[in-house]
Amino acid sequence: MNIGGAARASGVSERMIRHYEKIGLVPAPARRGSGYRDYGEDDVHRLRFIANARDLGFDTGEIGALLALWSDRGRASSEVKALALARAEELGRKARRLEEMRRSLLHLADECRGDERPDCPILRGLAD
Amino acid sequence: MNIGGAARASGVSERMIRHYEKIGLVPAPARRGSGYRDYGEDDVHRLRFIANARDLGFDTGEIGALLALWSDRGRASSEVKALALARAEELGRKARRLEEMRRSLLHLADECRGDERPDCPILRGLAD
DNA sequence: TTGCACCCTGACATCGTGTCAAGGTCAAGC
DNA sequence: GCTTGACCTTGACACGATGTCAGGGTGCAA
Numbered sequence: 001m002n003i004g005g006a007a008r009a010s011g012v013s014e015r016m017i018r019h020y021e022k023i024g025l026v027p028a029p030a031r032r033g034s035g036y037r038d039y040g041e042d043d044v045h046r047l048r049f050i051a052n053a054r055d056l057g058f059d060t061g062e063i064g065a066l067l068a069l070w071s072d073r074g075r076a077s078s079e080v081k082a083l084a085l086a087r088a089e090e091l092g093r094k095a096r097r098l099e100e101m102r103r104s105l106l107h108l109a110d111e112c113r114g115d116e117r118p119d120c121p122i123l124r125g126l127a128d
Numbered sequence: 129m130n131i132g133g134a135a136r137a138s139g140v141s142e143r144m145i146r147h148y149e150k151i152g153l154v155p156a157p158a159r160r161g162s163g164y165r166d167y168g169e170d171d172v173h174r175l176r177f178i179a180n181a182r183d184l185g186f187d188t189g190e191i192g193a194l195l196a197l198w199s200d201r202g203r204a205s206s207e208v209k210a211l212a213l214a215r216a217e218e219l220g221r222k223a224r225r226l227e228e229m230r231r232s233l234l235h236l237a238d239e240c241r242g243d244e245r246p247d248c249p250i251l252r253g254l255a256d
Numbered sequence: 257t258t259g260c261a262c263c264c265t266g267a268c269a270t271c272g273t274g275t276c277a278a279g280g281t282c283a284a285g286c
Numbered sequence: 287g288c289t290t291g292a293c294c295t296t297g298a299c300a301c302g303a304t305g306t307c308a309g310g311g312t313g314c315a316a
Contacts, residue, residue: 049254049255057226066251070251077248078244081241088230098185098219098222106213112208114206118200119205126184126194126198
């Protein structure tokens, strides 16, 4: 399978497939005589794993760790669970931070009449 | 005031002050004979405004718009309010997305024993 | 005068991703 | 066999916000 097919099958863009290859997240595939990359089902599977992990907010370092665990038949599930829980914790922190910013903004907006007059507590709040 | 003083007074790093100057978010300040940038209170005030807006998650484009409204004595507060509400809405979307990712992860982790055995539904979930 | 803290510009790095350019390859249809 | 269009190759530039480093100039105090 060419890179375009692997991209369609995995949901990872060609650009990112080449990128993941460069940073070592996926192995360099075999090349045809033409120089074209040649992917198999295993490669696509690995790419889909990466796409899923990325969609869950893991960064490339964490994905690398997960892939290593995934390929390691002897790993303990506790390692994976620890990674997942740490990631969940961080996601929770980020979500709370965003929610806090949102409340601050809504609070400011609440006090703003939103009419034709220039007076606006939002700008005053930002200027403090 | 030199750039270091402005940085300390505003909470914006020297690096970012120069950056904001380059992209036009703050005016180029006067220079001393030595070439040193020379800042006044107004500059610091503007930088603090930027720091606050940035902390609320506005990107530089939005901050530029807010600054223009801030400096415009005749603006209608409705414009500012619209920007703030749109930003709040986007923050809410992001927070919900993070929360959703977090729940997915916790759900996977919940089904994982987290012991010495290699069997792990988290990895199986990622591989789908 | 010496030394230290400060300033200047410019460049490179990060991270994930897009896009473009210049060129090679392949398969289908004529 | 040749043309055409879709696909592949590498490399480079870009974003946005920020850090850091290098090489050199300035200002002030002891």
